[in-house]
Amino acid sequence: MNTGSRVGVILASVAAVLWLVVGASVLLTPAEEGANIGAALVGILGMGLSIAAAAFLIISADHASVKMAAIVSIAAWALFVTLTLNSELPDTVGFGLAGSAILALCVSAGLAIKKPSSH
DSSP states (O other): OOHHHHHHHHHHHHHHHHHHHHHHHHHHSOTTTOOOHHHHHHHHHHHHHHHHHHHHHHHHOSSHHHHHHHHHHHHHHHHHHHHHTTOOOOHHHHHHHHHHHHHHHHHHHHHHHHSOOOO
């Protein structure tokens, strides 16, 4: 694995931990209270790190499968932002898109770790 891919995997790992924190905040907070602003800020940071990680993996990965999974992640984030801003869609659509983006990034990072470098 080259340096760029290694950076992408590290960023994806940090983003995954942040998404676990956001998920725990949403699930453990009573519905009538809603998740707090801290969870939202961690989510914004997680989204930025997720996109940066995917970009590193697209640019530096040696294998097409790693690149494709990272492209799917960025496409899902683009759909998430496009469809959830000023939209009347149900929350489940946003959660589904965000979950798909996170899953695609984790798959991309996992493939980057698993596949031997062609150097």
